[in-house]
Amino acid sequence: MAFDLTVKKRLHYFDLDLSLSCDDGRMLVLIGPSGGGKTTLVRMVAGLTMPDEGRIDFHEESWFDSSRGINLPTRKRRIGYVFQEYTLFPHLNLYDNAAFAAVDRKEVDGLLELFGIAHLRKRKPHLVSGGERQRCALCQAIARRPRMLLLDEPFSALDVVTRRGLREELKALKNNLTFPILYVTHDIGEALFLADEILPIVEGQIDRGWMQRTITRQPATGNPARATREPRLALAY
């Protein structure tokens, strides 16, 4: 596989203990209740959080290996990472944001065009809508020609209509991307729509029965406070 990961980390409420892999051009969707360790996992892939032990391999390259003391710094992993919100640079307009780390600035205009925000290129981030900001964040991530794309609930702060539009654009875009994509969401509809493979994560572990139990409305955990925060499959989907 292009990307392989096996990590352990002691967290506040549970121990994260996960193993997964993803191939080039595939989208692996991590789903599960909030607070289950999905974001922590993505941050480990990015190098923003360090696992206690384990290894992260990308093709022949080792990004993290606790037994050999390897921890490649974030800036050298050459990844694209779209966060939930608020990561565009407020002092730059949308064009300069998208071109911030672009390998080839000539590509930027095409990307802005592709995501339908070319007419907003001179605007600062606080003068455009949340959906337009996230489109720009996607342009920024792709313009640096990443080796892997991490999307951590990129559309969850948006309204339903914008969210549906964007996930369709993303699905169309995916066919042209040749690297592994990790997508975090707690929205089952979104996961079913986008994923090549779905991996449910509950309290730091892979829990393949979780989707089934969610549909039949059994709580994922015995802890009722956590169970109320679980996503449910919308009957209208």
Next chain:
Amino acid sequence: MDFLSLYVTLKLALVATILLLLIAAPIAYVLAYAHFPGKALFEALIYLPIALPPTVIGFYLILAMGPKGAVGRAWGLLTGGSLLFTFLGIVAASVLYSIPFAVQPIKAAFLKIDPRLLENASVLGLSRFAAFVRVILPNSVGGMAAASILVFLHTIGAFGVLLMVGGSVPGVTKVASIAVYEAVEAMDYRAAGWMSLCFIPISYAFLLLVNRLNGDAKHGV
């Protein structure tokens, strides 16, 4: 009226402000982002000049810059001259005297920057230094401006520390605040009055500017 001392005051304030911005930005960066043992002690040391009488600072500066002090001796070896009673001497004194007023607003501006922006900068391949130049500095313009004005005003207002380190050499170290004091000593109330009057509009205008900058920062513009 003693225009020469007003000129020395403004020149000193300008030079000290520029130097302090260059010195304070890295210190503020360390205080805002670095973690090391003894950081609290270091931070308190930086802010110490606020809490000391200017004459005490001046006294230690005389010891350090004098011919027997470490700084004075090193300076003497390098240039053959003395730091005491020179313009450079009062520049150094002003920098030390005003350093808390430069570091504090810049540090506050750095801390206001969303840490996710810095994470995104490293995801996008920026080194710490590149992130400082391309992300932190451009998003701290308000804090840097506030720091410049505070330092400028604080240097204009300096008296004790400059009198001790610089004496009162006309055209070199005799600043306006010292000129007012000397005019009063000489019972020349007319000269003292005009000089004093000069301070009020300058200082008032700059304070209005500081408040405006702080207000702008609050509204996120």
